[in-house]
Amino acid sequence: MRTELALRLAVIFVAFVWAGFRFERLARPLFAAPAEARLRPFGPRAWGVVVNVFGHARLLRKPYAGLLHAAMFFGFLFLLTAVAQVFGQGVSPLFDLDAVGGSTWIAFGQDVFAVLLLTGVAMAAFQRGVWKPERFMGSNQRDAAIILCLITAVVVGMLMQNAFRVAGGDPSARWRPVSSLIAAAIVSSGVTGTAAAHGATAFAWMHMLAILAFLVYIPGSKHLHMLVGIPNVYLRDLKPAGRLVTPDLEQPTLGLSDIGQLGRKQTLDLYACTECGRCQELCPAFASGKPLSPKLLIMNLRDHLLKTRGVGGHRAGLRGALIGGAVAEETIWSCTTCRACMEACPLFIEHVPKIVDMRRHLAMEAGRVPDGISGAMLSIEQRGHPWAGTRFSRLDWCRDLGVRVLAPGEATDTLLWVGCTAALDARAQKVARALVRLLRAAGADFAILGEDEKCTGDSARRTGNDYLFQMQAAANIETLNARSFRQIVSICPHCVNTLKNEYADFGGAYDVLHHSQLLSGLMENGRLPGPPKSDSAPGAVAFHDPCYLGRYNGEFDAPRAVLGGFGATVAEMERSRGRSFCCGGGGGRAFAVEPPDQRINVIRAQQARATGAPVVATACPFCLLMLDDGCKTAARNDGGGAPQQVRDIAELLDDALRGAGAAAIS
Amino acid sequence: MRVVVCLKQVIDPLTPATALVLDASAKKIRGGAANPPVINGFDEQGIEAALRLRETNEDVEIVCVAVGERFNNDVMKRSLAVGADQLILVQDPSLDTWNAYPIAATLAAVIRQIGGADLVICGRQGSDWDNGLTPFILAEQLGMPLLTLAKRVSITGETRIEIERALADGSMTMDAALPAVVTVTSELGALRMPSVSARLTAARKQPRQIALAELDVAATPSPAPEVVDLTIPVTSRICTFIEAADGPGAGARLAEILLQTGAVRLGGER
Ligand code: SF4
Ligand code: SF4
Numbered sequence: 007m008r009t010e011l012a013l014r015l016a017v018i019f020v021a022f023v024w025a026g027f028r029f030e031r032l033a034r035p036l037f038a039a040p041a042e043a044r045l046r047p048f049g050p051r052a053w054g055v056v057v058n059v060f061g062h063a064r065l066l067r068k069p070y071a072g073l074l075h076a077a078m079f080f081g082f083l084f085l086l087t088a089v090a091q092v093f094g095q096g097v098s099p100l101f102d103l104d105a106v107g108g109s110t111w112i113a114f115g116q117d118v119f120a121v122l123l124l125t126g127v128a129m130a131a132f133q134r135g136v137w138k139p140e141r142f143m144g145s146n147q148r149d150a151a152i153i154l155c156l157i158t159a160v161v162v163g164m165l166m167q168n169a170f171r172v173a174g175g176d177p178s179a180r181w182r183p184v185s186s187l188i189a190a191a192i193v194s195s196g197v198t199g200t201a202a203a204h205g206a207t208a209f210a211w212m213h214m215l216a217i218l219a220f221l222v223y224i225p226g227s228k229h230l231h232m233l234v235g236i237p238n239v240y241l242r243d244l245k246p247a248g249r250l251v252t253p254d255l256e257q258p259t260l261g262l263s264d265i266g267q268l269g270r271k272q273t274l275d276l277y278a279c280t281e282c283g284r285c286q287e288l289c290p291a292f293a294s295g296k297p298l299s300p301k302l303l304i305m306n307l308r309d310h311l312l313k314t315r316g317v318g319g320h321r322a323g324l325r326g327a328l329i330g331g332a333v334a335e336e337t338i339w340s341c342t343t344c345r346a347c348m349e350a351c352p353l354f355i356e357h358v359p360k361i362v363d364m365r366r367h368l369a370m371e372a373g374r375v376p377d378g379i380s381g382a383m384l385s386i387e388q389r390g391h392p393w394a395g396t397r398f399s400r401l402d403w404c405r406d407l408g409v410r411v412l413a414p415g416e417a418t419d420t421l422l423w424v425g426c427t428a429a430l431d432a433r434a435q436k437v438a439r440a441l442v443r444l445l446r447a448a449g450a451d452f453a454i455l456g457e458d459e460k461c462t463g464d465s466a467r468r469t470g471n472d473y474l475f476q477m478q479a480a481a482n483i484e485t486l487n488a489r490s491f492r493q494i495v496s497i498c499p500h501c502v503n504t505l506k507n508e509y510a511d512f513g514g515a516y517d518v519l520h521h522s523q524l525l526s527g528l529m530e531n532g533r534l535p536g537p538p539k540s541d542s543a544p545g546a547v548a549f550h551d552p553c554y555l556g557r558y559n560g561e562f563d564a565p566r567a568v569l570g571g572f573g574a575t576v577a578e579m580e581r582s583r584g585r586s587f588c589c590g591g592g593g594g595r596a597f598a599v600e601p602p603d604q605r606i607n608v609i610r611a612q613q614a615r616a617t618g619a620p621v622v623a624t625a626c627p628f629c630l631l632m633l634d635d636g637c638k639t640a641a642r643n644d645g646g647g648a649p650q651q652v653r654d655i656a657e658l659l660d661d662a663l664r665g666a667g668a669a670a671i672s
Numbered sequence: 673m674r675v676v677v678c679l680k681q682v683i684d685p686l687t688p689a690t691a692l693v694l695d696a697s698a699k700k701i702r703g704g705a706a707n708p709p710v711i712n713g714f715d716e717q718g719i720e721a722a723l724r725l726r727e728t729n730e731d732v733e734i735v736c737v738a739v740g741e742r743f744n745n746d747v748m749k750r751s752l753a754v755g756a757d758q759l760i761l762v763q764d765p766s767l768d769t770w771n772a773y774p775i776a777a778t779l780a781a782v783i784r785q786i787g788g789a790d791l792v793i794c795g796r797q798g799s800d801w802d803n804g805l806t807p808f809i810l811a812e813q814l815g816m817p818l819l820t821l822a823k824r825v826s827i828t829g830e831t832r833i834e835i836e837r838a839l840a841d842g843s844m845t846m847d848a849a850l851p852a853v854v855t856v857t858s859e860l861g862a863l864r865m866p867s868v869s870a871r872l873t874a875a876r877k878q879p880r881q882i883a884l885a886e887l888d889v890a891a892t893p894s895p896a897p898e899v900v901d902l903t904i905p906v907t908s909r910i911c912t913f914i915e916a917a918d919g920p921g922a923g924a925r926l927a928e929i930l931l932q933t934g935a936v937r938l939g940g941e942r
Contacts, residue, residue, distance in 0.1 A: 388747075
């Protein structure tokens, strides 16, 4: 008895010390990292934990995986009582939980949750071993298998321990339906009395050793998320989704080039990743065959962190470069900043800020930016717009429309922020023209900035050139603040996002609407007339959700309301709304050179084609150009049928109101 | 070793035609307020060539010199941001000219005044008038050999220059003793992006201004050719929809129209 106790204490001691060292290795870089101010406000943060951790809100978007996780999660929570028991009794025979129901309802709960947990484990094993969804590609499968075995060992250890106790006449028998069943089998095989007591001790050891093994194993495993998951969800970003952190350009180093520069929550992200691949599954860059998987990015950053900061005791320091070593430059530039990954991640891991931060290093320190993108950025710097080589100047699109240009000191109700693409690209100009006709039909008082409008700098910021972005912001805010208006309306969700969410950091606070929001409002309150009675119904329209309108700014309904408002039926693509698949043009990628076999716009066009709708509608000039191009290729790939027409919602509404005949001349 | 890079401020060659303003009396073209000028692209490549020389040679001092009128300092200071040690501007209304003689003579005078140069790099030509004369006159005035159209420039043994010339179907290596004048061409590669800290430092630096009167500029030979007329072509579009019952019909109708308007001619006709 004595020696067993001593042995047990020794084993526990060794395991705790061992685990302690392993945890310390993780904790050191975490606490060395600069902390972001993310502790407050408590209410919304804690509520997010309730909804997303206890409520499994994001996890249950995949019902099978969500349910198996819930079974394991709640099973684990309840079996913490068994952990208390096995260690308590292991250290002192006098320990029990009887006072709080240890041999009644707790005993019952343990049996029930043990079964639940084992069901979860079986489901997980099936998913990993048989079903093998693609999202696990690249995840550490051995780790997952070890974890499942350890969990099984813990639960089986506990059940068998209890079963032998019941066989030995434990009073909790009638509260333990499952253990009793096993006990009956044990008794019928002739094991009772001391033999049963020995059995119970043996399985108590198994139970305890499995728990200790788990404890020691966790720090090097994806299962670390059971400890850092809750803090990570609590510390999630509560800023508007479309607002990136503004760096101080005077600081000695800009951007992320050394893993030690990661903030504390950004570091915690790396520990929190469960390698579930939900991000990878939705990533358009990954789907197009580019060398980027948000999951592998996080895993590589984590491995790099541990390799360079953790091992070898005190010899913290950089071993192997972050950029070009752990993460290839091509990977960093592949991202469209579409946010599908962040929207899917159950742990609220922030991929895009890390990618942009590495781009900041490349753009602002190293000066290494891919050709197409650097050309566009240079053009923003020199000409105030990224479309180098356009044959238009900013007012050409509306010369015959006589749109009022708002001079400094003047006032208007609605300032129409045209955006570089709609002003300078021949195709996108038609959207601006359609919107002007609609605003006139609604009797709106509006004006534009003309030559004084400059690129908002969205693509500069998202390709890491915050210097250029801040210059653009300063110039535009000066222009805007010299004029008065009630609201800004833009055709471009990227402009909307920047004006609405990002200029606030630089002294520009405006009421900003996207044209879908303005138009749906005008339709709702009757300021835009209903479509004329026509013999041909508008028919089915597939709607592509622009990332910066939908995922970034939460607007999914307004464009659909516009389409529905003139009688079109929205044919939903498989990937729509929050799960929408990027057109490939975000994050500066519209200017990048896309390898012909990795074109995201073609994949999206194929998805649109699958709806069978003859028209693809969107509400963003980048999406318009990307999909226009993609649909032509998709039609060719598809055996040369007619390509789908790609139109902006404003163009479609304008057509409907003017009658189909007018549509050809716009 | 001092490398002088000659820069020219030009109208942004990508300015849309609708934004160009023709000053008919002065026979000048202006970019309009919304279209700031740029550093001539070939000259930017000249800066890049100098920066590369500095990467492989010790003690390279890069001095950029520009002569002209109404400089946009923010634009010209890009040279400082990417790493030039000094930027010298000579501004005078008489230097707003398409005539290469006074420009080259002024550049030569600046180079002499700062104590000469071991190497002078120029872009192959200015993107505004495309005369491509300045480097020739400059080399003449400085009494230096001229090596043209370099896509690679290197210094050998501290006293000689070697260039690789871009040819249509091959390449040619040339060598000369320093000091020399070199013109570079676009095959050399684009000017690098400056880092933000370099930009911020450059923003605080000021170009050195030298007045034309302070310089000892050689007289321009006369008579110089004169610009007689300057026009911007007027473009217009006429859009016609072809009405036809079917595709072949529309094709035939299109061919007819193209023949009638003289846009295409049948084989053999001249
Ligand atoms: S933002 Fe989009 S493209 Fe970038 S990693 Fe996430 S899912 Fe992929
Ligand atoms: S980052 Fe999030 S979604 Fe992606 S694998 Fe990790 S936990 Fe899953």
